[in-house]
Amino acid sequence: AAGVIQSPRHLIKEKRETATLKCYPIPRHDTVYWYQQGPGQDPQFLISFYEKMQSDKGSIPDRFSAQQFSDYHSELNMSSLELGDSALYFCASSLGQNNQPQHFGDGTRLSIL
């Protein structure tokens, strides 16, 4: 079965640079979520979109922005990168918002030098 696709899988940036992470949800899924997972930590919710509209917001820094496009894929844009932004970034998707299981991609590992 098709899964959530994230690209790139690995990304290396320097401080103050920008990065764009992409997420392609499972076909027919209309809701996308972004999570950040630091080493040895739980995934932390950043932001979600339902039908191209922001539906919930967590601890996402002002330096980050995201959007969902008409084909339901989503992009997380990160600017003025800091060393502390080094983490695994996961995208998840679900069919609808009402307590539906969120299916995760394998993440983008972002390393800031």
Add this chain to the structure above:
Amino acid sequence: EDQVTQSPEALRLQEGESSSLNCSYTVSGLRGLFWYRQDPGKGPEFLFTLYSAGEEKEKERLKATLTKKESFLHITAPKPEDSATYLCAVIKAAGNKLTFGGGTRVLVKP
């Protein structure tokens, strides 16, 4: 304050040695409790959703149960391939974000 806590943090089992993982929660307006399995460097893999106390779900050697205060993930006769981190997460009354409980690292030795 809403809290989700998993125990133990780590569990070492011999192949075939059944055990249970605990996820306790104090959450106002629980809308769903989810179990995931995560392998190193991979995304969490969905296992189960539980919505109401008394509900049970099974899949192969795994069985999840839910009460009003906690959930258990029972692993029956585990195999080495069951080694992973098992994550419990909840969705509360407002919003759709998952709040995770810290995870239990399970190692099954042959």
